[in-house]
Amino acid sequence: MAVCDEFGLASFSQKSTYMEPMPFHALYDQTIEEVQLAEELGFDSVWMGEHHFSYEGQCPTVWPALARLLAATERIKIGASVLLLPFHTAERVAHACAALQSISPGRLRLAMGTGYRELEFGAHEVDRTQRGALRRARMEELRSAPYAELMGPTEIWMGGEAKPVLRHAVAYGAPLLVHADLPHFKVVKQVVDEELAAGNGTMPKLGVIREVWVEEDPVRARWFRRRYAELWHHYAGIANAESPFQTVATSAKVDVKETGTGPGITTQDPMDIADMAIIGPPDEVAERLWEFVDAGAEALVFHVRVGGMPTAALQENLRRLATEVIPSIRGVVR
Amino acid sequence: MIQFRLAVALPGLDAGGLLALAPEVEALGLDELWYGDPTGTTSFDATYVITALGGVTAVTRRIRLGAFVELDRSSGALWLAEDLGTLDQASDGRLTLGVGAPRDDAAAAHDLLRRALTAWTGWTVGGTSVPVTPAPAQPFLPRVLASDWGEEAADELGAGLVTGPGDAAPGGTRLRRVLRTVEVDGDDVHAHLAGDVAGGLRTWRETAAAAGADSVLFVLHSADPELLRRSLNVLARVVMPVLRCADFQVDTVSESAWRWQEELTEFHELPPAPAPA
Numbered sequence: 001m002a003v004c005d006e007f008g009l010a011s012f013s014q015k016s017t018y019m020e021p022m023p024f025h026a027l028y029d030q031t032i033e034e035v036q037l038a039e040e041l042g043f044d045s046v047w048m049g050e051h052h053f054s055y056e057g058q059c060p061t062v063w064p065a066l067a068r069l070l071a072a073t074e075r076i077k078i079g080a081s082v083l084l085l086p087f088h089t090a091e092r093v094a095h096a097c098a099a100l101q102s103i104s105p106g107r108l109r110l111a112m113g114t115g116y117r118e119l120e121f122g123a124h125e126v127d128r129t130q131r132g133a134l135r136r137a138r139m140e141e142l143r144s145a146p147y148a149e150l151m152g153p154t155e156i157w158m159g160g161e162a163k164p165v166l167r168h169a170v171a172y173g174a175p176l177l178v179h180a181d182l183p184h185f186k187v188v189k190q191v192v193d194e195e196l197a198a199g200n201g202t203m204p205k206l207g208v209i210r211e212v213w214v215e216e217d218p219v220r221a222r223w224f225r226r227r228y229a230e231l232w233h234h235y236a237g238i239a240n241a242e243s244p245f246q247t248v249a250t251s252a253k254v255d256v257k258e259t260g261t262g263p264g265i266t267t268q269d270p271m272d273i274a275d276m277a278i279i280g281p282p283d284e285v286a287e288r289l290w291e292f293v294d295a296g297a298e299a300l301v302f303h304v305r306v307g308g309m310p311t312a313a314l315q316e317n318l319r320r321l322a323t324e325v326i327p328s329i330r331g332v333v334r
Numbered sequence: 335m336i337q338f339r340l341a342v343a344l345p346g347l348d349a350g351g352l353l354a355l356a357p358e359v360e361a362l363g364l365d366e367l368w369y370g371d372p373t374g375t376t377s378f379d380a381t382y383v384i385t386a387l388g389g390v391t392a393v394t395r396r397i398r399l400g401a402f403v404e405l406d407r408s409s410g411a412l413w414l415a416e417d418l419g420t421l422d423q424a425s426d427g428r429l430t431l432g433v434g435a436p437r438d439d440a441a442a443a444h445d446l447l448r449r450a451l452t453a454w455t456g457w458t459v460g461g462t463s464v465p466v467t468p469a470p471a472q473p474f475l476p477r478v479l480a481s482d483w484g485e486e487a488a489d490e491l492g493a494g495l496v497t498g499p500g501d502a503a504p505g506g507t508r509l510r511r512v513l514r515t516v517e518v519d520g521d522d523v524h525a526h527l528a529g530d531v532a533g534g535l536r537t538w539r540e541t542a543a544a545a546g547a548d549s550v551l552f553v554l555h556s557a558d559p560e561l562l563r564r565s566l567n568v569l570a571r572v573v574m575p576v577l578r579c580a581d582f583q584v585d586t587v588s589e590s591a592w593r594w595q596e597e598l599t600e601f602h603e604l605p606p607a608p609a610p611a
Contacts, residue, residue, distance in 0.1 A: 024468050025426040032392060052416070053457075053464050057423070060416040060467065063381060064388025068424055071353055071392035091408060092381045099385035102349035122459040123412060245460060 002206075003333055004289075006299035007326050008045030009038050009318075010081060010179075010209045015056045017234065019227070019308025024057040028065070030311065032072045037315060039076040041322035045109065047081035047177075047209075047301060052120050063096040070104040078104075081177050081209075081301075082113025082159030086134040087124045090141035094150035101152040111159030111177045112139060118245040132164045139172065158204070166191045170201035177301065179209040181276040182291055189296045207299030208292050211277035211306055214285050214320040221279045228277050228306045229270035236270065277306075282324035289329060300329070338542055338577040339549040340569060341366035341400065341513065345376045346521075346557040349386035355562060356390045360397040362570035366430065366549065367394070370402030372496050372515055373553050374434055374480070378402075380409060384417040391425040399425055402432035405443045414446075415453035415466045422470035431475060432496060432513075435482035444487055451477070451491060478513055485509065497545045504546060514547035521556040523565040524595075527572065532588035535576040539584070542577075550577060571595050 016022050022030075035046050046069065052060045059065045062080040069078045083093070093110070100108045114131045115121065121128040142151055158169035159177045161184065169176040170192055178188050185208050196203055211228060215221040278288045289300055304317055342364055344352060352369055359367050367390070370383040380403035387401050401421065403414070422429040436443035454470070456463035478494040479487065481501045485508075488495050494511035495504050504512060516538060518526045527534045542550045552569060556562055572591040579587045594602075 023471075024423040025471055028391075028424045052466075054467055057468050059420055061384075061413070061420050063385040064391070064417065064421050064424060067349070067385045067388035068392040071389035089408065091379070092413070095379035095382040096385045099349040099382045099389075102351075103353055103386070103389045104350075119459060119464065123457060123464065244462070 002293050002296045002298050003331060004293045004298055004300055004329050005331050006044045008047060008301040009043055010047045010301045010303045015058050017056045017308055027057055035069050035073055037318060039073045041318055045077040045079055047079045050084050066100055067103055070100060070107060077107050077109055079109030079111060081111035083110045084115040085112045085138045086115055086126050086131045090138050090147050093142060094147035097154045098150040106153045109155040109157055111157035113159040119242050122245055161188060163191055167195055169204045170195040173202040175205035177207040185292060186295050205298050206296050207301055208297045209301045209303055212285060212302040213279045213317055214282055215279060216281040224279055225274045227308060229274035231306050232273045233270040286325045286328045336543055339365040340574045340577055341368055341549050341551040343368035343372055343551060343553045345371035346555045352386050353389045353393060357393050359566060360394045362566055364570060366398040366400050368400035368402055372402050372432055372551060384421055387421055398428045398430060400430045400432050404434035405446055406437045409446060411446045411449035414450040419454060419468040419470050422472060422475060423468045427471035431477040433479045435480040503544055512545055512547040513549045513551045514542040514545040515551045515553050517553050521554040521561060521565055523568040531592040532585050535588050536584055
């Protein structure tokens, strides 16, 4: 029986889309304000993603951005989810971690991921077919001399839903952070259990990222759902526009595949995707989150800034999550 | 007559030490804070420098930031472009790039730097040009090169030069800017000036002017925060006023500023308000 003792926020990655345009530098200030609020409200962690060639300002290099967040907070864990490890050398990761640990020791996490966009692999001149091998090789380098010392107490997680990533997490004994709805989270847990039954490692801590919005009013709940669908539709369009670069088809939902193509977004109806978000009054949200905990989740990470979220609404959502939802789950055994 | 900007580099500190001192440097009114080592005495990993300055952007609001990086075979043009764009956006347009002397292959370093500095207008992927994001907040990211690069390379890259004591004065008319580095024995600016304040300051002004410099960059290698604080105070309270004044004012400003620095008088601090009757 799992007990969930950790609550975080995901995808604080600075996006200025057509829905809420703003200067890029203001995005960085806005992020600090939100992370400071998250810390004040008792959230345990905040995670930033990595993607490249984003017109809307998404941060492609997590190192200076993580440093800003560490410098502006005191307690909350700050992490990258995911760090696209094939695009970094072990030397670069290790030196960045040394700087980050120097700024605030013991608060840094990296969820190691693999990447899936052909455009990004092409730009970094990395052979996409070697990405899994590169991820494993980099992680081995990072826990060996001379890099292990530079890494210090950096917490290494794994991020992703593909089978090789899950196997790697079990073999490595690293906590695992997946972005999945309940059915797919159960599949993830099943794969992990199979690996454990085969004696291939140790049980990783399981964390799940979910879109969550606390709202009783059906009109405002619909607003959130439509915003989320709009965002998904938009990024599906961008993914489709990248198709000349994409030699491997992406799948619609988070999928657990042998090859691990990553969470594709090109073929699913955006409203179906929006239905995967957890939206409702506090007790309903808590109950749906409990389903993840019952399925084995020990960390719940909320994706709340889903594109063009007005700051006041986002802050209200964070407050309600912290005061009306999390207390009924944190550390509770049922 | 040149009014010099005053910049300071603190390569002796680790990232945490830099973060701790950065707000004080800003509060003292210095013009620029640099990290990395413009003198090449200490070797820095470029990612370490960029990451440390990322933290500094969160604890400062005004002071310009300089990232002095060294390029070698393991450097990546795409990394550099993304790092610089992000750091300039995060600092709201306060970044200047400094580049150390090429270590391995000057032509390769030149090519890498050129690719990085043009990446925001297009990075070729599979025959298609894709802009690297985010572009810097500044329309033109200021950049300076170690003097080993030479004026021709600086001119081509739209850069200025960092010159030191052994360098000939650059021709300069096409250069964007020139930083003249100054290293102080023991990093103790106070002790250095104590014997002949006006003479020492005049020397710094004259050597900077002879180099065609717009800025004087003090490189303090110490890792001792207290020694650095003492030197930073002297830079702000004595050196900076003299770097900004006219030639004929040097003696007067030097004397006043040094005396104020040295002699604690009864009118340095506002007396407490009298207790109500």
